[in-house]
Amino acid sequence: MPASERTFIAVGDIHGDVANLARIPDIGRADGVIVTGDLTIRGQRPEGKRVIDAIRAINPAVHAQIGNMDNQDIDDWLTDQGINLHRRVAELAPGVGVMGVGWSTPTPFGTPSEICEEGLSRWIDETHALAGDYARLVVVVHTPPYGTATDRLPSGVHVGSPAVREFLARVQPLLCITGHIHESRGQDRIGETVVINPGPLSAGGYVRLRVKPDGHEGVVAALETI
Numbered sequence: 669m670p671a672s673e674r675t676f677i678a679v680g681d682i683h684g685d686v687a688n689l690a691r692i693p694d695i696g697r698a699d700g701v702i703v704t705g706d707l708t709i710r711g712q713r714p715e716g717k718r719v720i721d722a723i724r725a726i727n728p729a730v731h732a733q734i735g736n737m738d739n740q741d742i743d744d745w746l747t748d749q750g751i752n753l754h755r756r757v758a759e760l761a762p763g764v765g766v767m768g769v770g771w772s773t774p775t776p777f778g779t780p781s782e783i784c785e786e787g788l789s790r791w792i793d794e795t796h797a798l799a800g801d802y803a804r805l806v807v808v809v810h811t812p813p814y815g816t817a818t819d820r821l822p823s824g825v826h827v828g829s830p831a832v833r834e835f836l837a838r839v840q841p842l843l844c845i846t847g848h849i850h851e852s853r854g855q856d857r858i859g860e861t862v863v864i865n866p867g868p869l870s871a872g873g874y875v876r877l878r879v880k881p882d883g884h885e886g887v888v889a890a891l892e893t894i
Contacts, residue, residue: 673878674699674878675699676876676879677695677727678866678875679875680703680866681704681705681706681850681868682706683868686719686869687870689722689869690726691894695727698727702730702732702766702808704735704845705738705770705772706738706847707720707735711737713739713745716738716739731808733746733754733769735847736848737779738780740780755770756768757798759802760887761879761880764804764887765804767795768808769808769809770809772811773829773831788829789834789835792832806843806844806877807841807844808844808845808846809829810846811829812828812832812849813863814830816828816858818846818849818854819865820852827849832846833858837858837859843861846863847866847867853867854891864889874892874893875890
């Protein structure tokens with residue numbers, strides 16, 4: 669039988685507030701849920717587990733990574749569960765891969781999981797090297813690319829990562845789903861790469877991905893609101 673289209677829901681910046689999960693249309697019938705980072709607010713393993721358990725109660729297929737607000741033991745637990753996307757590659761459909769890089773570049777707040785620009789760039793390249801078998805690629809990176817509609821503070825200052833931007837401009841994946849900057853819910857492009865920040869889940873934002881069957885071009889992504 670020919671392959672059918674697959675659908676995934678991406679959410680991020682959950683920060684322990686899972687109330688809106690069940691309100692996302694058809695989330696239980698999706699082929700999986702992708703979590704872009706920040707499950708908690710400086711949370712440890714029990715809090716991260718609570719968030720993932722809430723997602724699994726609705727849809728058991730999860731790919732998740734920590735953001736800068738999550739502690740390392742949540743990352744360890746995600747690995748133990750076999751669902752960690754941070755510095756890993758997974759298959760969404762034949763010929764379509766997803767690679768993840770969590771944490772964030774340094775913030776003024778000294779959050780638990782921060783890495784310098786050089787380190788983030790290294791992680792991105794190392795993870796991309798694992799994705800060589802996929803002709804079509806979705807990138808899930810918690811820190812948004814610099815100088816876009818997805819990394820701008822209310823003051824207008826851009827606080828995203830030059831390393832993420834450089835990678836997207838050079839590699840041109842189909843899609844980048846990001847987060848971290850709550851105020852920059854929006855969509856932009858870097859070359860042919862669509863970049864989407866759905867904003868925090870508590871504000872109702874999420875991304876719906878429609879992954880075309882092998883042999884068809886593209887991943888169609890829509891920024892939606894509950």
